[in-house]
Amino acid sequence: MGNCFAASSKVDATLPSTSGASRSISKTTTPAVTNDSSSWKNSNGSHLPSPRSESEILSSSHLKAFSFNELKNATRNFRPDSLLGEGGFGYVFKGWINEHTLSAAKPGSGMTIAVKKLKPEGFQGHKEWLTELNYLGQLRHPNLVKLIGYCLDGDSRLLVYEFMPKGSLENHLFRRGPTQLSWTIRIKVAIDAARGLSFLHNADNQVIYRDLKAANILLDAEFNAKLSDFGLAKAGPTGDRTHVSTQVMGTHGYAAPEYVATGRLTAKSDVYSFGVVLLELLTGRRVVDESKVVVEQHLVDWALPYLCDKRKLFRIMDTKLEGQYPQKAAFAAATIISKCLNTEFKSRPQMSEVVASLEELQSSKFAFKNTPSERQTGYDHIHKSPLNQHRNQHRSPLNLTPSASPLRSKHQSPYRRG
Incomplete structure:
Protein backbone atom coordinates (compact mmCIF):
# COMPACT_ATOMS: atom_id res chain seq x y z
CA MET A 1 0.00 0.00 0.00
CA GLY A 2 3.02 2.28 0.13
CA ASN A 3 4.07 4.69 2.82
CA CYS A 4 1.63 6.23 5.23
CA PHE A 5 1.83 9.99 5.08
CA ALA A 6 -0.02 13.32 5.16
CA ALA A 7 -0.84 15.76 7.85
CA SER A 8 -4.08 17.62 7.56
CA SER A 9 -4.56 21.33 7.29
CA LYS A 10 -6.82 22.91 9.90
CA VAL A 11 -8.28 25.31 7.38
CA ASP A 12 -11.67 23.58 7.54
CA ALA A 13 -12.12 24.61 11.16
CA THR A 14 -12.04 28.26 10.15
CA LEU A 15 -14.93 28.05 7.71
CA PRO A 16 -17.96 30.12 8.67
CA SER A 17 -21.32 28.46 9.07
CA THR A 18 -24.23 29.23 6.83
CA SER A 19 -27.40 30.94 7.90
CA GLY A 20 -29.29 29.41 4.98
CA ALA A 21 -29.03 32.49 2.81
CA SER A 22 -26.00 31.34 0.90
CA ARG A 23 -23.84 28.26 0.61
CA SER A 24 -20.60 28.98 -1.11
CA ILE A 25 -19.22 26.03 0.82
CA SER A 26 -21.94 24.04 2.56
CA LYS A 27 -23.72 22.91 2.36
CA THR A 28 -26.14 0.24 -5.73
CA THR A 29 -24.88 -5.71 -6.68
CA THR A 30 -23.19 -3.34 -9.02
CA PRO A 31 -20.85 -4.84 -11.59
CA ALA A 32 -17.25 -3.78 -11.71
CA VAL A 33 -16.56 -1.15 -14.32
CA THR A 34 -13.61 -2.05 -16.48
CA ASN A 35 -13.62 1.09 -18.60
CA ASP A 36 -14.80 4.11 -16.66
CA SER A 37 -15.18 6.33 -19.69
CA SER A 38 -17.19 3.86 -21.74
CA SER A 39 -20.54 4.88 -20.25
CA TRP A 40 -20.00 8.63 -20.53
CA LYS A 41 -22.50 8.88 -23.34
CA ASN A 42 -25.83 10.42 -24.00
CA SER A 43 -28.84 8.52 -25.23
CA ASN A 44 -27.62 8.75 -28.83
CA GLY A 45 -24.30 7.14 -27.96
CA SER A 46 -22.17 10.23 -28.51
CA HIS A 47 -19.86 11.72 -25.94
CA LEU A 48 -21.42 14.25 -23.62
CA PRO A 49 -21.06 17.75 -25.09
CA SER A 50 -20.12 20.60 -22.80
CA PRO A 51 -21.42 23.13 -22.15
CA ARG A 52 -25.07 22.81 -23.17
CA SER A 53 -27.84 25.36 -23.26
CA GLU A 54 -30.89 25.09 -21.02
CA SER A 55 -33.07 24.06 -23.94
CA GLU A 56 -30.62 21.30 -24.88
CA ILE A 57 -30.58 19.99 -21.32
CA LEU A 58 -34.36 19.97 -21.06
CA SER A 59 -34.73 18.17 -24.38
CA SER A 60 -32.70 15.12 -23.26
CA SER A 61 -34.62 12.40 -25.05
CA HIS A 62 -34.42 9.71 -22.38
CA LEU A 63 -35.80 11.82 -19.54
CA LYS A 64 -39.50 11.98 -18.84
CA ALA A 65 -40.93 15.52 -18.72
CA PHE A 66 -43.60 15.20 -16.03
CA SER A 67 -46.43 17.64 -15.53
CA PHE A 68 -46.96 19.00 -12.04
CA ASN A 69 -50.32 17.22 -11.80
CA GLU A 70 -48.70 13.88 -12.67
CA LEU A 71 -46.27 14.20 -9.78
CA LYS A 72 -49.01 15.53 -7.53
CA ASN A 73 -50.96 12.34 -8.19
CA ALA A 74 -47.89 10.11 -7.88
CA THR A 75 -47.12 11.48 -4.40
CA ARG A 76 -50.73 11.61 -3.19
CA ASN A 77 -50.79 15.39 -3.42
CA PHE A 78 -47.44 15.68 -1.65
CA ARG A 79 -49.08 14.49 1.55
CA PRO A 80 -47.08 14.70 4.79
CA ASP A 81 -47.04 10.91 5.12
CA SER A 82 -45.25 10.74 1.74
CA LEU A 83 -42.48 13.06 2.93
CA LEU A 84 -39.04 11.46 2.98
CA GLY A 85 -37.18 14.51 4.19
CA GLU A 86 -36.17 18.09 3.64
CA GLY A 87 -33.01 19.79 2.42
CA GLY A 88 -31.69 23.07 1.13
CA PHE A 89 -33.16 22.26 -2.27
CA GLY A 90 -36.61 21.57 -0.91
CA TYR A 91 -38.78 18.64 0.10
CA VAL A 92 -38.43 15.02 -1.01
CA PHE A 93 -41.52 12.84 -1.34
CA LYS A 94 -42.11 9.18 -1.98
CA GLY A 95 -44.27 8.36 -4.97
CA TRP A 96 -45.30 5.61 -7.36
CA ILE A 97 -45.46 5.45 -11.15
CA ASN A 98 -46.22 2.80 -13.72
CA GLU A 99 -42.85 1.35 -14.72
CA HIS A 100 -43.85 1.17 -18.40
CA THR A 101 -45.88 4.33 -19.01
CA LEU A 102 -44.34 6.39 -16.15
CA SER A 103 -47.81 7.64 -15.31
CA ALA A 104 -48.96 7.96 -11.69
CA ALA A 105 -49.80 4.66 -10.00
CA LYS A 106 -51.63 3.66 -6.83
CA PRO A 107 -49.53 3.83 -3.64
CA GLY A 108 -47.64 0.58 -3.18
CA SER A 109 -47.96 -0.45 -6.82
CA GLY A 110 -45.70 0.04 -9.81
CA MET A 111 -42.26 1.59 -9.41
CA THR A 112 -41.33 3.56 -6.30
CA ILE A 113 -39.75 6.95 -6.93
CA ALA A 114 -38.32 9.87 -4.95
CA VAL A 115 -39.58 13.30 -6.00
CA LYS A 116 -37.48 16.32 -5.05
CA LYS A 117 -39.50 19.54 -5.04
CA LEU A 118 -37.67 22.86 -5.09
CA LYS A 119 -38.69 25.43 -2.52
CA PRO A 120 -39.74 28.61 -4.35
CA GLU A 121 -37.53 30.59 -1.98
CA GLY A 122 -34.73 28.01 -2.03
CA PHE A 123 -31.29 29.56 -2.15
CA GLN A 124 -29.87 26.73 -4.29
CA GLY A 125 -32.36 27.43 -6.97
CA HIS A 126 -32.79 26.92 -10.67
CA LYS A 127 -29.08 26.80 -11.49
CA GLU A 128 -28.39 23.71 -9.40
CA TRP A 129 -31.63 22.10 -10.53
CA LEU A 130 -30.42 22.55 -14.11
CA THR A 131 -26.90 21.34 -13.26
CA GLU A 132 -28.31 18.14 -11.83
CA LEU A 133 -30.40 17.65 -14.95
CA ASN A 134 -27.36 18.25 -17.13
CA TYR A 135 -25.23 15.57 -15.51
CA LEU A 136 -27.61 12.93 -14.18
CA GLY A 137 -29.82 13.42 -17.23
CA GLN A 138 -27.09 11.92 -19.41
CA LEU A 139 -24.82 9.90 -17.17
CA ARG A 140 -25.52 6.21 -16.72
CA HIS A 141 -23.44 4.14 -14.33
CA PRO A 142 -24.26 1.47 -11.72
CA ASN A 143 -22.89 3.71 -8.97
CA LEU A 144 -24.75 6.90 -9.86
CA VAL A 145 -28.37 7.33 -8.79
CA LYS A 146 -30.72 7.20 -11.76
CA LEU A 147 -32.63 10.32 -12.72
CA ILE A 148 -35.96 9.36 -14.31
CA GLY A 149 -37.42 12.74 -15.17
CA TYR A 150 -38.14 16.31 -14.22
CA CYS A 151 -40.91 18.87 -14.02
CA LEU A 152 -40.67 22.49 -15.15
CA ASP A 153 -44.19 23.81 -14.80
CA GLY A 154 -44.57 27.52 -14.11
CA ASP A 155 -42.59 28.20 -10.94
CA SER A 156 -42.44 24.50 -10.08
CA ARG A 157 -39.08 22.74 -10.31
CA LEU A 158 -39.01 19.02 -9.49
CA LEU A 159 -36.68 16.07 -10.10
CA VAL A 160 -37.72 12.41 -10.16
CA TYR A 161 -35.25 9.69 -9.11
CA GLU A 162 -35.19 5.98 -8.54
CA PHE A 163 -36.03 5.24 -4.92
CA MET A 164 -33.15 3.99 -2.74
CA PRO A 165 -34.83 2.04 0.08
CA LYS A 166 -31.88 1.90 2.51
CA HIS A 390 -10.41 -1.88 25.45
CA ARG A 391 -14.02 -1.32 24.54
CA ASN A 392 -16.17 1.18 26.31
CA GLN A 393 -19.73 2.15 25.74
CA HIS A 394 -19.08 5.26 23.67
CA ARG A 395 -21.23 5.34 20.61
CA SER A 396 -21.19 7.66 17.66
CA PRO A 397 -23.27 10.75 18.40
CA LEU A 398 -26.75 11.37 17.19
CA ASN A 399 -26.21 15.07 16.60
CA LEU A 400 -26.86 16.45 13.15
CA THR A 401 -24.44 17.15 10.36
CA PRO A 402 -22.67 20.46 11.00
CA SER A 403 -24.03 23.35 9.04
CA ALA A 404 -22.10 24.31 6.04
CA SER A 405 -20.24 27.35 5.20
CA PRO A 406 -22.30 27.85 2.45
CA LEU A 407 -21.52 24.24 2.78
CA ARG A 408 -24.65 22.36 3.07
CA SER A 409 -27.19 22.31 5.83
CA LYS A 410 -28.30 19.77 8.32
CA HIS A 411 -30.14 16.55 8.52
CA GLN A 412 -32.90 16.03 6.08
CA SER A 413 -33.69 13.01 3.91
CA PRO A 414 -31.50 10.42 2.23
CA TYR A 415 -32.11 12.46 -0.90
CA ARG A 416 -31.51 15.77 0.84
CA ARG A 417 -29.51 18.65 -0.55
CA GLY A 418 -27.81 19.26 2.71
Whole structure:
Protein backbone atom coordinates (compact mmCIF):
# COMPACT_ATOMS: atom_id res chain seq x y z
CA MET A 1 0.00 0.00 0.00
CA GLY A 2 3.02 2.28 0.13
CA ASN A 3 4.07 4.69 2.82
CA CYS A 4 1.63 6.23 5.23
CA PHE A 5 1.83 9.99 5.08
CA ALA A 6 -0.02 13.32 5.16
CA ALA A 7 -0.84 15.76 7.85
CA SER A 8 -4.08 17.62 7.56
CA SER A 9 -4.56 21.33 7.29
CA LYS A 10 -6.82 22.91 9.90
CA VAL A 11 -8.28 25.31 7.38
CA ASP A 12 -11.67 23.58 7.54
CA ALA A 13 -12.12 24.61 11.16
CA THR A 14 -12.04 28.26 10.15
CA LEU A 15 -14.93 28.05 7.71
CA PRO A 16 -17.96 30.12 8.67
CA SER A 17 -21.32 28.46 9.07
CA THR A 18 -24.23 29.23 6.83
CA SER A 19 -27.40 30.94 7.90
CA GLY A 20 -29.29 29.41 4.98
CA ALA A 21 -29.03 32.49 2.81
CA SER A 22 -26.00 31.34 0.90
CA ARG A 23 -23.84 28.26 0.61
CA SER A 24 -20.60 28.98 -1.11
CA ILE A 25 -19.22 26.03 0.82
CA SER A 26 -21.94 24.04 2.56
CA LYS A 27 -23.72 22.91 2.36
CA THR A 28 -26.14 0.24 -5.73
CA THR A 29 -24.88 -5.71 -6.68
CA THR A 30 -23.19 -3.34 -9.02
CA PRO A 31 -20.85 -4.84 -11.59
CA ALA A 32 -17.25 -3.78 -11.71
CA VAL A 33 -16.56 -1.15 -14.32
CA THR A 34 -13.61 -2.05 -16.48
CA ASN A 35 -13.62 1.09 -18.60
CA ASP A 36 -14.80 4.11 -16.66
CA SER A 37 -15.18 6.33 -19.69
CA SER A 38 -17.19 3.86 -21.74
CA SER A 39 -20.54 4.88 -20.25
CA TRP A 40 -20.00 8.63 -20.53
CA LYS A 41 -22.50 8.88 -23.34
CA ASN A 42 -25.83 10.42 -24.00
CA SER A 43 -28.84 8.52 -25.23
CA ASN A 44 -27.62 8.75 -28.83
CA GLY A 45 -24.30 7.14 -27.96
CA SER A 46 -22.17 10.23 -28.51
CA HIS A 47 -19.86 11.72 -25.94
CA LEU A 48 -21.42 14.25 -23.62
CA PRO A 49 -21.06 17.75 -25.09
CA SER A 50 -20.12 20.60 -22.80
CA PRO A 51 -21.42 23.13 -22.15
CA ARG A 52 -25.07 22.81 -23.17
CA SER A 53 -27.84 25.36 -23.26
CA GLU A 54 -30.89 25.09 -21.02
CA SER A 55 -33.07 24.06 -23.94
CA GLU A 56 -30.62 21.30 -24.88
CA ILE A 57 -30.58 19.99 -21.32
CA LEU A 58 -34.36 19.97 -21.06
CA SER A 59 -34.73 18.17 -24.38
CA SER A 60 -32.70 15.12 -23.26
CA SER A 61 -34.62 12.40 -25.05
CA HIS A 62 -34.42 9.71 -22.38
CA LEU A 63 -35.80 11.82 -19.54
CA LYS A 64 -39.50 11.98 -18.84
CA ALA A 65 -40.93 15.52 -18.72
CA PHE A 66 -43.60 15.20 -16.03
CA SER A 67 -46.43 17.64 -15.53
CA PHE A 68 -46.96 19.00 -12.04
CA ASN A 69 -50.32 17.22 -11.80
CA GLU A 70 -48.70 13.88 -12.67
CA LEU A 71 -46.27 14.20 -9.78
CA LYS A 72 -49.01 15.53 -7.53
CA ASN A 73 -50.96 12.34 -8.19
CA ALA A 74 -47.89 10.11 -7.88
CA THR A 75 -47.12 11.48 -4.40
CA ARG A 76 -50.73 11.61 -3.19
CA ASN A 77 -50.79 15.39 -3.42
CA PHE A 78 -47.44 15.68 -1.65
CA ARG A 79 -49.08 14.49 1.55
CA PRO A 80 -47.08 14.70 4.79
CA ASP A 81 -47.04 10.91 5.12
CA SER A 82 -45.25 10.74 1.74
CA LEU A 83 -42.48 13.06 2.93
CA LEU A 84 -39.04 11.46 2.98
CA GLY A 85 -37.18 14.51 4.19
CA GLU A 86 -36.17 18.09 3.64
CA GLY A 87 -33.01 19.79 2.42
CA GLY A 88 -31.69 23.07 1.13
CA PHE A 89 -33.16 22.26 -2.27
CA GLY A 90 -36.61 21.57 -0.91
CA TYR A 91 -38.78 18.64 0.10
CA VAL A 92 -38.43 15.02 -1.01
CA PHE A 93 -41.52 12.84 -1.34
CA LYS A 94 -42.11 9.18 -1.98
CA GLY A 95 -44.27 8.36 -4.97
CA TRP A 96 -45.30 5.61 -7.36
CA ILE A 97 -45.46 5.45 -11.15
CA ASN A 98 -46.22 2.80 -13.72
CA GLU A 99 -42.85 1.35 -14.72
CA HIS A 100 -43.85 1.17 -18.40
CA THR A 101 -45.88 4.33 -19.01
CA LEU A 102 -44.34 6.39 -16.15
CA SER A 103 -47.81 7.64 -15.31
CA ALA A 104 -48.96 7.96 -11.69
CA ALA A 105 -49.80 4.66 -10.00
CA LYS A 106 -51.63 3.66 -6.83
CA PRO A 107 -49.53 3.83 -3.64
CA GLY A 108 -47.64 0.58 -3.18
CA SER A 109 -47.96 -0.45 -6.82
CA GLY A 110 -45.70 0.04 -9.81
CA MET A 111 -42.26 1.59 -9.41
CA THR A 112 -41.33 3.56 -6.30
CA ILE A 113 -39.75 6.95 -6.93
CA ALA A 114 -38.32 9.87 -4.95
CA VAL A 115 -39.58 13.30 -6.00
CA LYS A 116 -37.48 16.32 -5.05
CA LYS A 117 -39.50 19.54 -5.04
CA LEU A 118 -37.67 22.86 -5.09
CA LYS A 119 -38.69 25.43 -2.52
CA PRO A 120 -39.74 28.61 -4.35
CA GLU A 121 -37.53 30.59 -1.98
CA GLY A 122 -34.73 28.01 -2.03
CA PHE A 123 -31.29 29.56 -2.15
CA GLN A 124 -29.87 26.73 -4.29
CA GLY A 125 -32.36 27.43 -6.97
CA HIS A 126 -32.79 26.92 -10.67
CA LYS A 127 -29.08 26.80 -11.49
CA GLU A 128 -28.39 23.71 -9.40
CA TRP A 129 -31.63 22.10 -10.53
CA LEU A 130 -30.42 22.55 -14.11
CA THR A 131 -26.90 21.34 -13.26
CA GLU A 132 -28.31 18.14 -11.83
CA LEU A 133 -30.40 17.65 -14.95
CA ASN A 134 -27.36 18.25 -17.13
CA TYR A 135 -25.23 15.57 -15.51
CA LEU A 136 -27.61 12.93 -14.18
CA GLY A 137 -29.82 13.42 -17.23
CA GLN A 138 -27.09 11.92 -19.41
CA LEU A 139 -24.82 9.90 -17.17
CA ARG A 140 -25.52 6.21 -16.72
CA HIS A 141 -23.44 4.14 -14.33
CA PRO A 142 -24.26 1.47 -11.72
CA ASN A 143 -22.89 3.71 -8.97
CA LEU A 144 -24.75 6.90 -9.86
CA VAL A 145 -28.37 7.33 -8.79
CA LYS A 146 -30.72 7.20 -11.76
CA LEU A 147 -32.63 10.32 -12.72
CA ILE A 148 -35.96 9.36 -14.31
CA GLY A 149 -37.42 12.74 -15.17
CA TYR A 150 -38.14 16.31 -14.22
CA CYS A 151 -40.91 18.87 -14.02
CA LEU A 152 -40.67 22.49 -15.15
CA ASP A 153 -44.19 23.81 -14.80
CA GLY A 154 -44.57 27.52 -14.11
CA ASP A 155 -42.59 28.20 -10.94
CA SER A 156 -42.44 24.50 -10.08
CA ARG A 157 -39.08 22.74 -10.31
CA LEU A 158 -39.01 19.02 -9.49
CA LEU A 159 -36.68 16.07 -10.10
CA VAL A 160 -37.72 12.41 -10.16
CA TYR A 161 -35.25 9.69 -9.11
CA GLU A 162 -35.19 5.98 -8.54
CA PHE A 163 -36.03 5.24 -4.92
CA MET A 164 -33.15 3.99 -2.74
CA PRO A 165 -34.83 2.04 0.08
CA LYS A 166 -31.88 1.90 2.51
CA GLY A 167 -31.46 5.68 2.51
CA SER A 168 -28.12 7.37 2.99
CA LEU A 169 -24.83 6.09 4.32
CA GLU A 170 -25.01 8.91 6.86
CA ASN A 171 -28.17 7.43 8.38
CA HIS A 172 -26.55 4.03 8.87
CA LEU A 173 -23.25 5.31 10.24
CA PHE A 174 -24.44 7.95 12.66
CA ARG A 175 -27.91 7.03 13.85
CA ARG A 176 -28.73 4.21 16.18
CA GLY A 177 -30.78 1.39 14.78
CA PRO A 178 -31.46 -2.33 15.10
CA THR A 179 -28.60 -3.24 12.74
CA GLN A 180 -25.13 -1.87 12.16
CA LEU A 181 -22.96 -1.93 9.07
CA SER A 182 -20.52 -4.84 9.08
CA TRP A 183 -16.92 -4.42 7.94
CA THR A 184 -17.72 -6.26 4.69
CA ILE A 185 -20.58 -3.91 3.84
CA ARG A 186 -18.50 -0.83 4.68
CA ILE A 187 -15.77 -1.86 2.25
CA LYS A 188 -18.39 -2.69 -0.38
CA VAL A 189 -19.95 0.77 -0.01
CA ALA A 190 -16.50 2.39 -0.22
CA ILE A 191 -15.71 0.50 -3.43
CA ASP A 192 -19.04 1.46 -5.00
CA ALA A 193 -18.54 5.14 -4.18
CA ALA A 194 -14.96 5.02 -5.46
CA ARG A 195 -16.09 3.45 -8.73
CA GLY A 196 -18.65 6.20 -9.21
CA LEU A 197 -16.02 8.90 -8.69
CA SER A 198 -13.50 7.11 -10.89
CA PHE A 199 -16.06 6.98 -13.68
CA LEU A 200 -16.63 10.74 -13.45
CA HIS A 201 -12.92 11.57 -13.31
CA ASN A 202 -11.92 9.34 -16.23
CA ALA A 203 -14.64 10.41 -18.61
CA ASP A 204 -13.66 12.05 -21.90
CA ASN A 205 -15.29 15.18 -20.47
CA GLN A 206 -14.16 15.01 -16.86
CA VAL A 207 -16.65 15.79 -14.12
CA ILE A 208 -15.62 16.88 -10.63
CA TYR A 209 -18.35 15.86 -8.20
CA ARG A 210 -17.48 18.49 -5.56
CA ASP A 211 -19.83 17.35 -2.79
CA LEU A 212 -18.92 13.82 -1.77
CA LYS A 213 -20.14 13.07 1.75
CA ALA A 214 -21.94 10.31 3.61
CA ALA A 215 -25.31 12.04 3.11
CA ASN A 216 -24.90 11.93 -0.68
CA ILE A 217 -24.15 8.20 -0.87
CA LEU A 218 -27.44 6.33 -1.16
CA LEU A 219 -28.00 2.60 -0.63
CA ASP A 220 -30.38 0.22 -2.34
CA ALA A 221 -32.01 -2.83 -0.75
CA GLU A 222 -28.79 -4.85 -1.10
CA PHE A 223 -26.54 -2.05 0.17
CA ASN A 224 -25.26 -1.23 -3.29
CA ALA A 225 -24.10 2.39 -3.13
CA LYS A 226 -24.78 5.20 -5.59
CA LEU A 227 -23.70 8.84 -5.70
CA SER A 228 -26.56 11.33 -5.63
CA ASP A 229 -27.01 15.10 -5.70
CA PHE A 230 -25.10 16.56 -8.63
CA GLY A 231 -26.13 20.16 -8.06
CA LEU A 232 -22.53 21.21 -7.38
CA ALA A 233 -20.87 19.09 -10.09
CA LYS A 234 -18.41 20.94 -12.26
CA ALA A 235 -16.74 20.22 -15.59
CA GLY A 236 -13.05 19.48 -15.08
CA PRO A 237 -10.19 21.47 -16.61
CA THR A 238 -9.59 21.18 -20.35
CA GLY A 239 -6.59 21.68 -22.61
CA ASP A 240 -3.48 22.83 -20.76
CA ARG A 241 -5.41 23.96 -17.71
CA THR A 242 -4.55 22.21 -14.46
CA HIS A 243 -7.56 23.31 -12.45
CA VAL A 244 -10.90 25.09 -12.54
CA SER A 245 -11.16 28.38 -10.65
CA THR A 246 -14.57 28.63 -9.03
CA GLN A 247 -16.46 29.83 -6.01
CA VAL A 248 -15.74 27.52 -3.11
CA MET A 249 -18.68 25.21 -2.49
CA GLY A 250 -19.12 21.86 -0.83
CA THR A 251 -19.63 20.69 2.75
CA HIS A 252 -17.70 21.73 5.84
CA GLY A 253 -15.03 19.19 6.73
CA TYR A 254 -15.17 17.31 3.44
CA ALA A 255 -13.76 20.06 1.19
CA ALA A 256 -10.05 19.79 0.32
CA PRO A 257 -7.92 22.41 2.12
CA GLU A 258 -6.24 23.75 -1.04
CA TYR A 259 -9.64 24.22 -2.69
CA VAL A 260 -11.00 26.07 0.35
CA ALA A 261 -7.92 28.29 0.44
CA THR A 262 -7.63 29.12 -3.28
CA GLY A 263 -10.86 28.18 -5.08
CA ARG A 264 -8.77 26.02 -7.44
CA LEU A 265 -10.74 22.86 -8.10
CA THR A 266 -9.27 19.59 -9.40
CA ALA A 267 -10.29 15.94 -9.37
CA LYS A 268 -7.90 15.56 -6.43
CA SER A 269 -10.37 17.67 -4.42
CA ASP A 270 -12.82 14.77 -4.75
CA VAL A 271 -10.07 12.35 -3.70
CA TYR A 272 -9.64 14.26 -0.44
CA SER A 273 -13.40 14.15 0.19
CA PHE A 274 -13.37 10.41 -0.45
CA GLY A 275 -10.61 10.01 2.13
CA VAL A 276 -12.84 11.75 4.67
CA VAL A 277 -15.78 9.45 3.88
CA LEU A 278 -13.56 6.37 4.16
CA LEU A 279 -12.34 7.67 7.52
CA GLU A 280 -15.96 8.02 8.65
CA LEU A 281 -16.56 4.41 7.58
CA LEU A 282 -13.54 3.30 9.60
CA THR A 283 -14.31 5.27 12.75
CA GLY A 284 -18.09 5.63 12.75
CA ARG A 285 -17.59 9.32 13.60
CA ARG A 286 -18.78 12.46 11.88
CA VAL A 287 -16.17 14.64 10.19
CA VAL A 288 -17.09 17.48 12.57
CA ASP A 289 -18.70 16.72 15.93
CA GLU A 290 -18.87 19.53 18.46
CA SER A 291 -20.27 17.20 21.13
CA LYS A 292 -16.82 15.61 21.47
CA VAL A 293 -13.99 16.96 23.59
CA VAL A 294 -12.11 19.69 21.74
CA VAL A 295 -9.23 17.52 20.49
CA GLU A 296 -11.67 15.03 18.95
CA GLN A 297 -14.12 17.46 17.34
CA HIS A 298 -12.40 17.52 13.94
CA LEU A 299 -12.11 13.92 12.80
CA VAL A 300 -9.26 14.33 10.32
CA ASP A 301 -6.99 16.18 12.74
CA TRP A 302 -7.73 13.76 15.56
CA ALA A 303 -7.45 10.49 13.61
CA LEU A 304 -4.41 11.11 11.38
CA PRO A 305 -1.75 10.22 14.00
CA TYR A 306 -3.39 6.82 14.51
CA LEU A 307 -3.69 5.91 10.83
CA CYS A 308 0.02 5.18 10.42
CA ASP A 309 0.44 3.06 13.55
CA LYS A 310 -0.73 -0.55 13.40
CA ARG A 311 -0.57 -0.85 17.17
CA LYS A 312 -2.77 2.18 17.83
CA LEU A 313 -5.24 2.00 14.95
CA PHE A 314 -7.76 0.05 17.03
CA ARG A 315 -8.22 3.15 19.20
CA ILE A 316 -10.08 4.98 16.43
CA MET A 317 -11.98 2.02 14.94
CA ASP A 318 -15.77 2.19 15.21
CA THR A 319 -16.82 0.53 18.47
CA LYS A 320 -20.04 -0.62 16.76
CA LEU A 321 -17.90 -3.08 14.78
CA GLU A 322 -17.25 -4.79 18.13
CA GLY A 323 -13.79 -5.82 16.99
CA GLN A 324 -15.19 -7.79 14.07
CA TYR A 325 -12.80 -6.70 11.34
CA PRO A 326 -9.53 -8.02 9.87
CA GLN A 327 -6.73 -5.94 11.36
CA LYS A 328 -4.55 -6.23 8.27
CA ALA A 329 -7.36 -4.93 6.04
CA ALA A 330 -8.14 -2.12 8.49
CA PHE A 331 -4.55 -0.92 8.36
CA ALA A 332 -4.55 -1.15 4.56
CA ALA A 333 -7.69 1.00 4.51
CA ALA A 334 -6.02 3.45 6.91
CA THR A 335 -3.10 3.73 4.51
CA ILE A 336 -5.46 4.54 1.63
CA ILE A 337 -7.07 7.24 3.78
CA SER A 338 -3.70 8.79 4.59
CA LYS A 339 -2.84 9.01 0.91
CA CYS A 340 -6.19 10.56 0.00
CA LEU A 341 -5.83 13.17 2.76
CA ASN A 342 -2.33 14.24 1.77
CA THR A 343 -2.11 18.02 2.05
CA GLU A 344 -0.04 18.04 -1.15
CA PHE A 345 -2.88 17.42 -3.59
CA LYS A 346 -0.61 16.30 -6.43
CA SER A 347 0.56 13.40 -4.26
CA ARG A 348 -2.94 12.06 -3.73
CA PRO A 349 -3.77 8.94 -5.78
CA GLN A 350 -6.12 8.85 -8.74
CA MET A 351 -9.55 7.41 -7.95
CA SER A 352 -8.83 4.50 -10.29
CA GLU A 353 -5.86 3.64 -8.02
CA VAL A 354 -8.08 3.93 -4.95
CA VAL A 355 -10.60 1.54 -6.54
CA ALA A 356 -7.85 -1.01 -7.22
CA SER A 357 -6.51 -0.75 -3.66
CA LEU A 358 -9.96 -1.15 -2.12
CA GLU A 359 -10.81 -4.09 -4.36
CA GLU A 360 -7.67 -5.77 -3.08
CA LEU A 361 -9.18 -5.64 0.40
CA GLN A 362 -11.85 -8.04 -0.83
CA SER A 363 -9.24 -10.52 -2.04
CA SER A 364 -8.31 -13.72 -0.23
CA LYS A 365 -5.26 -11.93 1.16
CA PHE A 366 -7.50 -9.86 3.44
CA ALA A 367 -10.73 -11.87 3.44
CA PHE A 368 -12.57 -13.23 6.45
CA LYS A 369 -12.88 -16.97 6.85
CA ASN A 370 -16.68 -16.82 6.90
CA THR A 371 -19.11 -19.59 7.59
CA PRO A 372 -22.04 -19.84 5.14
CA SER A 373 -24.43 -18.34 7.72
CA GLU A 374 -22.11 -15.41 8.35
CA ARG A 375 -21.79 -14.76 4.63
CA GLN A 376 -25.59 -14.64 4.43
CA THR A 377 -25.98 -12.07 7.19
CA GLY A 378 -23.09 -9.91 6.10
CA TYR A 379 -21.47 -10.21 9.54
CA ASP A 380 -17.96 -11.56 9.61
CA HIS A 381 -16.07 -13.61 12.14
CA ILE A 382 -12.57 -12.85 13.26
CA HIS A 383 -10.64 -13.16 16.46
CA LYS A 384 -11.31 -10.19 18.68
CA SER A 385 -9.01 -7.28 17.98
CA PRO A 386 -7.39 -5.20 20.73
CA LEU A 387 -10.38 -2.89 20.33
CA ASN A 388 -12.65 -5.41 21.99
CA GLN A 389 -10.41 -5.66 25.03
CA HIS A 390 -10.41 -1.88 25.45
CA ARG A 391 -14.02 -1.32 24.54
CA ASN A 392 -16.17 1.18 26.31
CA GLN A 393 -19.73 2.15 25.74
CA HIS A 394 -19.08 5.26 23.67
CA ARG A 395 -21.23 5.34 20.61
CA SER A 396 -21.19 7.66 17.66
CA PRO A 397 -23.27 10.75 18.40
CA LEU A 398 -26.75 11.37 17.19
CA ASN A 399 -26.21 15.07 16.60
CA LEU A 400 -26.86 16.45 13.15
CA THR A 401 -24.44 17.15 10.36
CA PRO A 402 -22.67 20.46 11.00
CA SER A 403 -24.03 23.35 9.04
CA ALA A 404 -22.10 24.31 6.04
CA SER A 405 -20.24 27.35 5.20
CA PRO A 406 -22.30 27.85 2.45
CA LEU A 407 -21.52 24.24 2.78
CA ARG A 408 -24.65 22.36 3.07
CA SER A 409 -27.19 22.31 5.83
CA LYS A 410 -28.30 19.77 8.32
CA HIS A 411 -30.14 16.55 8.52
CA GLN A 412 -32.90 16.03 6.08
CA SER A 413 -33.69 13.01 3.91
CA PRO A 414 -31.50 10.42 2.23
CA TYR A 415 -32.11 12.46 -0.90
CA ARG A 416 -31.51 15.77 0.84
CA ARG A 417 -29.51 18.65 -0.55
CA GLY A 418 -27.81 19.26 2.71
